[in-house]
Amino acid sequence: MHFEVHAKNREDAMTQFSSMFNNTLNEDITTANKKDLLEHKIAKILHKQVQAITSSKKLIAEHIDKKDLKKIKNKLNINNVHSYTYNHKNIYMITIPLPNRVMAKNAMRFQKDIALSSAKEQIPISLVYAIIHSESAFNPMARSYIPAFGLMQIVPKTAGLDSYYYLYGYKKLLSASYLYTPNNNIRIGTAYLHIIYYKYLKNIKNRQSRLYCTIAAYNTGAGNVARAFSTKRNISVAIQKINTMSSNEVYNTLLLKLPYNETKHYLKVVNHRRHMYQKIFSTKG
Numbered sequence: 261m262h263f264e265v266h267a268k269n270r271e272d273a274m275t276q277f278s279s280m281f282n283n284t285l286n287e288d289i290t291t292a293n294k295k296d297l298l299e300h301k302i303a304k305i306l307h308k309q310v311q312a313i314t315s316s317k318k319l320i321a322e323h324i325d326k327k328d329l330k331k332i333k334n335k336l337n338i339n340n341v342h343s344y345t346y347n348h349k350n351i352y353m354i355t356i357p358l359p360n361r362v363m364a365k366n367a368m369r370f371q372k373d374i375a376l377s378s379a380k381e382q383i384p385i386s387l388v389y390a391i392i393h394s395e396s397a398f399n400p401m402a403r404s405y406i407p408a409f410g411l412m413q414i415v416p417k418t419a420g421l422d423s424y425y426y427l428y429g430y431k432k433l434l435s436a437s438y439l440y441t442p443n444n445n446i447r448i449g450t451a452y453l454h455i456i457y458y459k460y461l462k463n464i465k466n467r468q469s470r471l472y473c474t475i476a477a478y479n480t481g482a483g484n485v486a487r488a489f490s491t492k493r494n495i496s497v498a499i500q501k502i503n504t505m506s507s508n509e510v511y512n513t514l515l516l517k518l519p520y521n522e523t524k525h526y527l528k529v530v531n532h533r534r535h536m537y538q539k540i541f542s543t544k545g
Contacts, residue, residue, distance in 0.1 A: 262397060264353040264405040270341050273352035281336055281356070332356055344522055351405050355397075366398035370411065373443045377450035383457065386541060387471070388450055390533035391478065394526065400442045409439035412449025418481075423451040453478060461485075463499045468507035475530045476514050480523040488517040 263280050267273035335356045343352045367389060374392070378385040395413040396402035408415045414423075420434040427447065439445050457474045460482040464470035477485045483493035489501045502510055511531075518524050 262353065262355045262395075262399075262402065262404075264351055266349050266405060267352050268350075270338050270343075270352060273341055273343075273354075274338050277336065277341070277352075277354050344520075346405065367393070370398065370442055370446060373446045374450075377446050381450045381454035383450055383453045384471075384534070384538075386534050386537035387453065387475070387530075388446070389537040390530045391449070391453070391475075392446075393533050393537075394530050400445065401440055403436070407436075409436050410445035410449075411442055412445055412452075414439050414445060414448050414452070419452040420448060422455055423448040426455055427451050456482065460495060461499070463496075463503075465503050466507050466510070469502055469505070469510040472507065472511045472514060472527065472531070473502070475534075476518060476523055476527050479526040480518070480520060484519050484523065485514070487519050488514050 263277050265273050265276045265280075267276060336354070340356070341352055341354050343350055345351070370392070374385060374388050377383075378388045392398055392411045395408075396411050398411065400411050402411070402413065403409050404413055406415055414420050414434070416434045416436075416439070420439070421431050424434060425431045434444075434448070439448065453474060456477045457470060460477065461470050461473050464473060473482075473485050476488075482495050486493050486495045486498035489498035505513070511527075514527055515524050518527070
C-alpha cells in the first residue's frame, strides 16, 4: 500500500496516513469511487455525472489474515515516512509492503489484461508487472497527490492524453473512473511505455540501455532522463552520448545523475522487480 499526502510535518502526515490506512483496509471499490472528491470536482466542471463503479469487492481486507495484518501495521510508523517537494509543497509518502502471497494473488487478477496489452504494445510482460507492483501494489483504486490514478498511476494531462491519442487517434482528458477500471488503466499505461520506448527513445541503439531509460522516463519524463547525460533536457543530444556507452554505464549514470532521488530509487526498484517477474514467468514456461 502506498499513500501520499500534503502535510505540515511528518507527525501531521502520520495522522493522515493512519486514517487513510484504516479507511483503505476495509474499503470496497464502490465506496472508494464515491469518496474520490477530485473525480466529482472534475465532473462538475465538465457538467457530467461521475461514472459509477459498482463492486462490493474489498480492495485489501479479504486478502489479509490477522497475522499478516499485525506485520503490516508495524510498518505504519514515522520511520518509514519519506518526503519530496511538488509545486513548492511538501509531500509525504509511505509505502507499506504487502505479504508476498497477497501481492501474488492480487497480481494474478490482472494477468489476462496485462498479457494482452504487453503483447499488443511489444512491451515485456515482466516490465508491466514490475511497474504496476511499484506504482500501486496492484491496487486499482490507488491515487497519488499529483494526482495519478489506478494500477499504473496515470496522470490524465500527460500520459493519459498522449496514450489515448496514440491508441484512438484523438485527444481526450480521461476521468478518474475511466482510469480506475483495470483494463483501461493497463491499456493506457502500457501504451505510454510503448510511446517512450518506440518513439521518444527509439534512437537508443542498445535495447537494454533503452529499457533502463524507459523505466526512468515513465517516472520522471524523457526530458529529465536527458539531464542525466547532458546539461539540457534535449533528448537527441543525450541519446548521442548514450549510444557511446555500455548498458551498465547507462544504468550507473542514471543512478548517479538523474535529477531526483525518487527516480533513482524507482529505477532500482522496478529493475529488481522486473528480474523477479522474469523468473516467475520463465518458471511457468
